[in-house]
Amino acid sequence: MKGIGSRRVIILNTFSTLPGIFLCSPRHGELLALQVRQFGYDPYVISFENLQETLVNSSISTLIIDCRGALPQGLSAVLQAAEVINKRQGALLVLLQRSNVDALESLYQAGATHFLVAPFEDIELSETIRFILRNCVRLVENATPISVQDVRPNDDPLTGLATEETMREWLNNGFISASSEQDFSVAAQVLILVSLSRFDRVNTAYGRRVANGLLLAVSKRLIRLMTSMSNGSGLFNRRRLARFGGAEFGILLEPPLQLKDAVFNAQQIANLFERPFVVDGNVIHVACRIGLAMNDTDICNADTLIRQATHALSAAQTQAPNSFVVYQSDLVPIVDAQAELERDLRIAITTETLSLAYQPQVQMADNNIIGMEALVRWNHQSLGPISPDTLLMVAEKAEIMTVLGTEILKRALREAKQWPQIKGNSFRLAVNVAAVQLKFNDFEHIVQATLSECDFDPHHLTLEITESAIIDDVQNAIVTIKRLKAIGVRVAIDDFGTGHASYAYLKSLPFDYLKIDQGFIKGLANHRSDRAMVRSIIEMARTLGMSVIAEGVETEQQLHLLSREGCTAWQGYLCAEPMPGDQVAEFINKWMISKKTALNRQYA
Secondary structure (H helix, E strand, O other), X not given: OOEEOOEEOOOOOOOOOOOEEEEEOOOOHHHHHHHHHHOOOXXXXXXXXXXXXXXXXXXXXXXXXXXXXXXXXXXHHHHHHHHHHHHOOOEEEEEEEHHHHHHHHHXXXXXXXXXXXXXXXXXXXXXXXXXXXXXXXXXXXXXXXXXXXXXXXXOOOOOOOEEHHXXXXXXXXXXXXXXXXXXXXXXXXXXXXXXXXXXXXXXHHHOHHHHHHXXXXXXXXHHHHHHHXXXXXXXXXXXXXXXXXXXXXXXXEOOOOOHHHHHHHHHHHHHHHHOOEEEOOEEEOOOEEEEEEEOOOOOOOHHHHHHHHHHHHHHHOOOOOOEEEXXXXXXHHHHHHHHHHHHHHHHHHHOOOOEEEEEEEEEOOOOOEEEEEEEEEEEEOOOEEEOHHXXXXXXXXXXXXXXXXXXXHHHHHHHHOOOHHHHOOOOEEEEEEOHHHHOOOOHHHHHHHHHHHHOOOHHHEEEEXXXXXXXXXXXXXXXXXXXXXXXXXXXXXXXXXXXXXXXXXXXXXXXXXXXXXXXXXXXXXXXXXXXXXXXXXXXXXXXXXXXXEEEOOOOHHHHHHHHHHOOOEEEOOOOOXXXXXXXXXXXXXXXXXXXXXXXXXXXX
């Protein structure tokens, strides 16, 4: 769930084929969204604050403004929205109480196109929406475009921006000018490269039409930002914006300019991606990475400056979303090493040279091993073992996390099928799911196809999803999890306690169990706060009908405390380190004979 303004976007049904319906309501937002969802639409709640900016930076053409109990705010919202909605040949429906009917004339003059007076039945609201949509033109196709002046024949045909070749001309002309003036007291030029993250996934999930609409929407935001920041100074001129191809943009800042000015501009660009984009009724969250390079007396051509900005952009790819990096000479070997690691990981995936290790999950009541969690391992041919965190970071940066996740699932299913224990009714294989996998509309189909290919019973598979992945888009997670459970797969919430999931969210998510993050387990014996947190998590899970697995159990004292609090199961080095798949069956047999007896204690 991502924020727009100070409120939140509520995505209730991302699979509908009907248009998105946008709601602006200070008092009844969530209730109204639930009503609209029942009609089969995709409802999105946007905030009153910065409403006009939100509309301008999107392609919204159908808006419902709820004035019930908030007539002054509603009238103000209509005034802000009317011009944009009118240009897009859209509809602006106002809802108001019967006691405020005398305000209809004011709402009409402000620009409302339709109205509905409460109290009204669901069928009345549903039919009103259906009728007004009949007169609306498709969102993006009919949105009034930003005028593009001085478009040259060789400009980018999609966005109307300059091309990379034109950017090179600008850069080289600047170098010639600076050289003739022999004035390098301030940087003659700064190049900023902006790259959209995971653009290929947008293309895959929504199609080329929406992907192109996203590029157009990004270019419009960049143009608006430049216009708003220029103030007649020419510092942020629109003519210095270019599309470099794909999902990458170049921005040229010209003198007078200092490093702090360039950094400020980069921060403003990054802020543009804190809000989602709305394209064809789809709310799309996309981040960016930014690389900056400043010319100095050592730079004499466009190729060098572009190469330096590219190195900075590559370094930014390893940082958090919407980060930027300024080029320094010591970045080059780091970036080259990262690129080599990405290449090696791609090869490792395709040649199946990655390996899996499995860690047992033990039932607290009887010490039976009830499952194994699959963990990926990478032994690099020259660097040796690569830590799992580094492996996942490289995969994320290379945008191959979905490929890696599918490969891990396939490998784990094939190996687990060889274990005799997997045929037992209660034994499960647990496999981790990355956040990006969950965002794909067809994720459950990928899982189902992989299960079928490996001839693996879905009832023996549990997918563990991190808390942070879920809270990023709760409504989509609910839909996906329900579809996974419908094919027989169990679903668990992993690393619980590290994110910000609330009780309200959890009670809507049909999890089978949750896993307490090992960070709480480490301090269980020595920190009262950790014990209180673990106790509250277990109690909450019990209330919601979920089991609890504690991960990272390393001492008998931790195990004793967890048992006393009512924890259902556990895993950790106290039982075993992760092991190769061909050792699992033998380990379980030995555990049943000796380990279970040795650890079969009564816990208070």
